[in-house]
Amino acid sequence: MEAEMVLDILGSETRRRILRLLSIRRKCYLTEISKMLEISQKALIRHLEILEKRGIISSYYEKEEGPARKYFFLNRGLQLDLRIAPGSYVVLTREVVESPKSELELELTECRRLDPEERMKKLKSLRKKLEEKLEEINRERDSILDLLSKIDREMRDAEREEIMKKLRELGIERKSIVFRRID
Helix, strand or coil, X not given: CXXXXXXXXXCCHHHHHHHHHHHHXXXXXXXXXXXXXXXXXXXXXXXXXXXXXXXXXXXXXXXXXXCCEXXXXXCCXXXXXXXXXXXXXXXXXXXXXXXXXXXXXXXXXXXXXXXXXXXXXHHHHHHHHHHHHHHHHHHHHHHHHHHHHHHHHHHHHHXXXXXXXXXHHCCCCHHHCCCCCCC
């Protein structure tokens, strides 16, 4: 999914609240969402349709007691990386896929068998390991985003130089040209 589309979707506080709820509750029906978020069903339907049309949520009907209810659920995970800094504007999206169980995840599973005090120690240790790993990943990510920004600047410079070269070949002076393109 394109980054601009994700930003547009997330630009609505109501849609962010819906996504947050569905990420926690797994599935909800219309009346349930309406009550929990205190939003009219009419307004809610419009937002749910947008999210469903964009492929972020899906729905299905389930009949329990009484009439069938339409349930909504997240059907995929998305990650948005946004970096705005002097000389750097990078927006990336990616689909989040479930990864195979890591060694740390297996350790977490084993923690459930420990007594509460030992479990707490082990969980704190696992948390510290994960925070360190995440910090390392973030440093690498920042480095990559910096390189992407530099590449974008180089591409703009090369494009500008190419235009100037063609203009010189046509005998047009630089003084009369103003560049205003902003990506």
